[in-house]
Amino acid sequence: MSLILNGDEVEAGGSVLDAVLAAGIELPHLCKDDNLPAIGACRTCLVEADGRIVAACSFPASMAKRVDTETKTARRIRRGVLELTLAMQAERGDEGGPLAGETASTASREGAAVDRFAVRTGRAVDATSPFFSFHEAACILCGRCVVACQDLQHISAIGLAGRGRDTRVTPGAADTFRESICTSCGSCVAACPTSALRPRGGAE
Amino acid sequence: MSQVAGLPLRFRFLPLLHEAHTRDGWLSREAVETIARQVRIPLAEAWEAATSFPEFRFAAGGGDGGGCGGLSCVVNGAPPSESVHARCRFRCFEAPVSGGEDDFPEEMIRLAGRLLAPDITGWDGLRAASSMGSARALDMIDRAGIRGRGGAYFPAARKWRAALGQGRPLALVINAEEGEPGVFKDRAVLCRRPRRFVEGLAIAVSVLRPAVTVIFINGEAAPARRSVETVIAGAGEVFPGGVEVVPGGGGYVLGEETTLLNALEGRKPAPRLRPPYPVESGLFGMPTVVNNVETIANLSILFREGEAPFLDPDPAAAGGSKLFSVSGRVARPGLYEMPLGTPLRVLLAAAGEKDGAAFAAVLAGGPSGGFLPASEFHRRLVPGLLHPTGAVTGSGGMVVLDTTSDLRAAVLETARFNARESCGKCTPCREGLPRVVESLAEGHTEGLDDLLEVVGAASLCGLGQMAPGPIRSARHFWPELFS
Incomplete structure (x- = not known):
């Protein structure tokens, strides 16, 4: 199966994002873990496929003939989504897990303005686990920690409770991670693309 | 259990x-x-x-205050929805309302066609379909061109064939959530014409032979649920595999079928990625047909009366009738059954002006549709877009505003509704819509069009994708409204 990607014919079997990354093209994908199925929540991997804006992470390459990652429209909309994402963060540090700082570096690469929207975020901190802490002010609700905990580890200590603007990462129905069924396996920290989930002992 | x-x-x-x-x-x-x-x-x-179902409460006491915040109530003098818990109580025909749901009143069926005619007796349509066999019955549905009345107007036969073509046991799911403010047609059918619907369902079961048949019904629509359960219980031999009636916890986003399937699976009610499509992998991975109550009820007409009622010489009309829920500032709010393709002005004339005030605008298609001014009332209510800025026939909800109505407040109310009903899964809808509301409320519309473009193009499902419609259309037809 082949695909015209930014003008070049490439072989493609999986998702459009797979093809894009295999071709060495940079494209934001904040909620897509390399080793986990697509979530489709962050909407930062938008590209133009045959004239339509689609999320590359979940769009099968076999359904597209021609994909362009850098059209004016795709860039403008990606930038807009990233600007909304940045406005969720009062903390954009890169201290934390291996991917911390991914949001900020991605946004700056795409030319997103940090101040298009006023920042509004929760400020809850949960430092009750001896191994990691959670900082809501850095969380972008991408859902990677949830997939890591529920689908990869099959522990299900973390979930996205509530809906709409009230959605937040919580240790299930528990008030704190210490009271939850968390086993401190570290998968959520490793999956977090911001510094919302940080190992303890480092900067907090 | x-x-x-x-x-x-x-x-x-x-x-x-x-x-x-x-x-x-x-x-x-x-x-x-x-x-x-x-x-x-x-x-x-x-x-x-x-915690993702809006009708579930997680603290004792308090109640929800009894009021209704739906648009039809707001234009009839109710306080804006910020001040009440309920998003809509779906009794828009008697707005402003308070309290829970009652049996749908017969007198609110203002104009009946074949579907809303007095309820059927016997199961003649089912007998006709069964004696035909699945293949011929499917051909008949195809020839009649029946399309989905939930608002997307997808050809029913195509959807059914796609699911049957998977060659695996399949699921049939009826979406009776009806979570759109200003729409009450499914409740009316289930309360007042339940046998019509149940015969349609039995026909669908006889053609599709599903391994499981589910009716997902709005959790607050107790009268509609009791009515349909009673008829199903009395029709025992008609449903050899039984029918599961599942009440939910509300949410406009349940109109998005993968969200509905997640809810049925005990998961967070948020949209799935497509592909796979429900016909390929839906309820617990089964090929799944999701149909609306009205679509299913139409099958009863088809197999009793043949294709004739559905064959419109005009190819733009999907064929057959449509149930229009009319509310807001009209003299005779309620349910009107009219042919698809009826001009909007004909529907409005039937509903009549209230207290002599002239009609000023119609929100066609609810929070996912758009506003139309009087100069556009000649448009025919056909499937799909009525105007490029957003108005759609949708599921047939028409909320009417007149010269006494505050259009600005109505647009704001619709924007607030979408922001509140966002499931929160994807960033542009969850983060973008509240900022759209602020921009409108404060009258700072600089950059609003760009933001609407992002929300519409980047959102994961139809809720966010179509949320710009009411705002875009209002700004197009009344440019001075938010300046």
Whole structure:
């Protein structure tokens, strides 16, 4: 199966994002873990496929003939989504897990303005686990920690409770991670693309 | 607690939550955890699912105040929805309303065609379909060109063939959530013409032979649920495999079918990625047909009266009638059954002006549609877009504003509704819509068009994708409104 990607014919079997990354093209994908199925929540991997804006992470390459990652429209909309994402963060540090700082570096690469929207975020901190802490002010609700905990580890200590603007990462129905069924396996920290989930002992 | 044959235990999660919520008036953590253990759903997953239904409360006492914040109530003098808990009580025909749902009043059926004619007796349509056999029955549905009345107008026969073509046991799911403010047609059919619907369902079952048949019904629509359950119970031999009636916990986003399937599976009600499409992998991975109540009821007409009622010489019309829910500032609010393709002005003339005030605008298609000014009332109510800025026929909800109405407040109300009903899964909808509301409320519309473009193009599902419609259309037709 082949695909015209930014003008070049490439072989493609999986998702459009797979093809894009295999071709060495940079494209934001904040909620897509390399080793986990697509979530489709962050909407930062938008590209133009045959004239339509689609999320590359979940769009099968076999359904597209021609994909362009850098059209004016795709860039403008990606930038807009990233600007909304940045406005969720009062903390954009890169201290934390291996991917911390991914949001900020991605946004700056795409030319997103940090101040298009006023920042509004929760400020809850949960430092009750001896191994990691959670900082809501850095969380972008991408859902990677949830997939890591529920689908990869099959522990299900973390979930996205509530809906709409009230959605937040919580240790299930528990008030704190210490009271939850968390086993401190570290998968959520490793999956977090911001510094919302940080190992303890480092900067907090 | 009985397990539904062939389905995982977790299918019982939502009905058990609904039962506990109805019994106690709220859901405690302990109640959710107990149910989660019973149906073997991990705790965090159960908690995130339970807390995502807008009608479930998680604190004792208080109640929801009884008021209604739907647009039809707001234009009829109710306070804006920020001040009440309810998003809509779906009794828009008697706005402003308060309190829970009642049986749909017969007198609110203002104009009846074949579908709303006095309810049927016997199962003649079912007998006709059964004697034909699946293949010929499908051809007949195809020839009649029946399209989905939930608002997307997808050809029913194509959807059914796609699911049957998977060659695996399939699921039939009827979406009776009806969570759009200003729409009350499914409740009317289920309350007043339940046999019409049940015969349609029996025909669908005889053609599709599903392994499981589910009616997902709005959790507050108790009268509609009781009515349909009574008819199904009395029709025993017609449903050899039984029918599961599942009450939900509300949410406009349940109109998005993968969200509905997640809710039925005891998961967080948020949209799935497509592909796979429900016809390929829907309820618990089964090929799944999701149809609206009105679509199914039309099958009863087809197999009793043949294709003739559906064959419109005009190819733009999908054929057959449509149930229009008319509310807001009209003299005779209620349900009107008219041919698809009827001009909007004909529908409005039937509903009549209230207190002599001239019609000023119609919100066509609800929060996912758009506003139309009087100069556009000549447009025919055909499937799809009525105007490029957003108005759609949709599921037939028409909220009418007149010269006494505050259009600006109506647009704001619609924007607020979409922001509140966002499931929160994807960033542009969850983060963008509240900022759209602020921009409108404060009258700072600089950059608003760009933001609407982002929300519309980047959102994961139809809720966010279509949320710009009411705002875009209002700004197009009344440019001075927010300046």
